[in-house]
Amino acid sequence: MITDVEAATPALCRLQLGSELRTLRIAAGLKAAQVCRRLIWSPSKLTRLETGENAAVEPAEVMALCEIYEASPETRALLQGYAAVTKTKRDWWQSAEYRPIIRPGFKAFLGLESTATVLQTYEAEFVPGLLQTEAYVRVIHERAHEGLSADDVDKLVTVRTTRQEVLHRTTPPLKYTAILNEAVLRRTVGSPALMRDQLGHIIAMVEARPNVRIQVVPFKAGAHSGMNGKFSVLQFPERAALKPLVYLENLADAWVIRQDDAIERYEDAFADLSALAAGPQESLSMIKTAIKEHS
Template sequence: MITDIESATPALCRLQLGSELRQLRHAAGLNGRQVVRKLLWSSSKLTRLETGDNASVEPSDVIALCQIYGATPEKRAMLEGYAAVTKTRRDWWQSAEYRPVIRPGFKAFLGLEATASALQNYESEFVPGLLQTEAYVRVIHERAHQGMSAEEVDSLVAVRMNRQAVLRRACSALKLTAIINEAVLRRTVGGPKVMRDQLSHIVDVATELPNVRVQVVPFSYGAHSGMNGPFFVLQFPDGATMRSLVYLENMADAWVSRREGDIERYKEAFTDLQALAPGPQESLSLIKRAVKEH
């Protein structure tokens, strides 16, 4: 349940609303076919509502479902509040400012990240996006997108900075577990000062926020299960229709995998990396040592 609707994102409200509606339907002993027949809806409309796939939700649809399910006045008011958020606000990545620089695959990821309860991220070449400083990410984008205008680079930097709000959201802050290769600490991106500031920022965030855990895989530990490249495993709140999934990206594309075999493979790889890498305190000591070396 969202305890502060006013501070919740539309994406999170859609997910929670869908979960609540599905639970109400089950409690009423109704299947989807019975519901859509009563309301003269398509089955896909009800499915989109219950999975949070709609860009916005009509309050009148919520009212109609609450009547059929026999929801209490308190429950109905709460669900109408969720729907109102989806109607009156937009997820930040949907704004005209960001749309031109966000690829479709990454746009899908942003919606998933905004609703996830936990994110496991292994990075081999650079600092995880949710822990990057503005100066560090600007250097990366200027190098990776040399044909882009300064305004487009500014938009990409803003996208990265806006993403980080999930770590501090008042409504169920995202639990981030990040594992990074030692190469990330050694590669000088943007010069020594940028690196010192960036690595110090990782230490500060991991120390300040109890929902952030960082580990480092040292070179001396040899081969490991993350050597095929970076990846993300996203997990969603209890009761949500979304199951865990994997997000992957490269220079050409970005995509989400919901295949059970892929999810298990990457979960196992992350578990192996967690077991292999030094614990959070020792890892933060490695990062502090790298700050001095830069």
């Protein structure tokens, strides 16, 4: 539970609010459909509220739920404080400049990432976003989003580079582990010179940031538990009482997984990949070798 609500980010307040409202509903023995009928809400409205996906939350709606759940006066005041923060503050990705170009699923992820204390990522195709250079980002977006205007590509590049500030965050600090398929090192994105710069940037980040850890799954490792595609597992501050979540994305969509059994499968998969991959020092040696081969 957040103790200093006014100092908390809107993203953390939305997540904490949603988690506690869901806990209250379950404790009251109510199904989501029952609550929606009483308030004449659509099911999706309550779902967005409980999963922290709304940009802002109306305090009056929170109070209506607290009334149904018979929440204590102390809990009502706390949840109203969470809602007030979401109304008075804005996360950077909710600005009018970026809102039209960021998919809803990725907006949800940005809120999670800005709050998480642990982020574990497996990437099979390209350098993870938090480690990409601006030139690498631009090539990826120009190829993946053909037809976008140059201005929109510039905005997407800015979104990616701004997002990387979480690696320098101190409250709470983010422990970041990325496991890469060896193909990420070998594939030439843009040009050999761009790749040398990109791979050199990864090495520099690992050497400069003790909270950043990189491992590489070599081709010789054969089949492994990440072959169904990339994924990210997020963990949150203990005080927030939020369960770990999994983030997935593909060409058409992005979404967050919250089911306990599915999350456990991804946590196990990441642990298996970490055991199978080269260790951190050997992985850095593999990256340095790849730099030489991009000639």
